[in-house]
Amino acid sequence: QKEVEQDPGPLSVPEGAIVSLNCTYSNSAFQYFMWYRQYSRKGPELLMYTYSSGNKEDGRFTAQVDKSSKYISLFIRDSQPSDSATYLCAMVTGSNYKLTFGKGTLLTVNP
Amino acid sequence: DAGVIQSPRHEVTEMGQEVTLRCKPISGHNSLFWYRQTMMRGLELLIYFNNNVPIDDSGMPEDRFSAKMPNASFSTLKIQPSEPRDSAVYFCASSLPDRGVEKLFFGSGTQLSVL
Numbered sequence: 001q002k003e004v005e006q007d008p009g010p011l012s013v014p015e016g017a018i019v020s021l022n023c024t025y026s027n028s029a030f031q032y033f034m035w036y037r038q039y040s041r042k043g044p045e046l047l048m049y050t051y052s053s054g055n056k057e058d059g060r061f062t063a064q065v066d067k068s069s070k071y072i073s074l075f076i077r078d079s080q081p082s083d084s085a086t087y088l089c090a091m092v093t094g095s096n097y098k099l100t101f102g103k104g105t106l107l108t109v110n111p
Numbered sequence: 112d113a114g115v116i117q118s119p120r121h122e123v124t125e126m127g128q129e130v131t132l133r134c135k136p137i138s139g140h141n142s143l144f145w146y147r148q149t150m151m152r153g154l155e156l157l158i159y160f161n162n163n164v165p166i167d168d169s170g171m172p173e174d175r176f177s178a179k180m181p182n183a184s185f186s187t188l189k190i191q192p193s194e195p196r197d198s199a200v201y202f203c204a205s206s207l208p209d210r211g212v213e214k215l216f217f218g219s220g221t222q223l224s225v226l
Binding site: 032034041042043044045046049088092094096097098099101102103104 | 115142144153154156159161166167202204212213214215216217218219220222
């Protein structure tokens, strides 16, 4: 079993839709959870970063962590064409440099 | 700040040739990472430097790969000799730890094609 599993998609939604992106993981030692957004021909950029379980909101984006189920989600409200990108989850154990990335989900938001 | 700067953006070379990829990290960041991204394997960590010292090179595929960081503002990743299976996007990232966790800032990558 891979440490981090992420559905590669592609996911195509109309503008204004609510988008749900998900990752599952197997290593219970992961403590920090991140979402990176990667536009075509660009490097990943950190979108959100959470520690432990619960929700974190930043504008139209909400990151959710359920440690008991080893499941993390990123919700995008009122999705925009500019949200079209690949979204990668990443996680790491405490005080560690080695992020474990999912392979990414390709999202297209159609105007 | 200009962010992490990588060069070249694209590199096309023939099998057996030496390839050198370059990276300028964000000023003040004391950690530097080289990653490789492919469709099959996703993002893979190749090597991690802290304060210019290589800390973890366990991800370097084989002896054909080498990386250096002669000072805080410059790093290189060299492949010699290159092979077609090295074709990928190579990313450099720098970071400053935030409460013990590295928040990575990536460059735009070098698209390498080995023919």
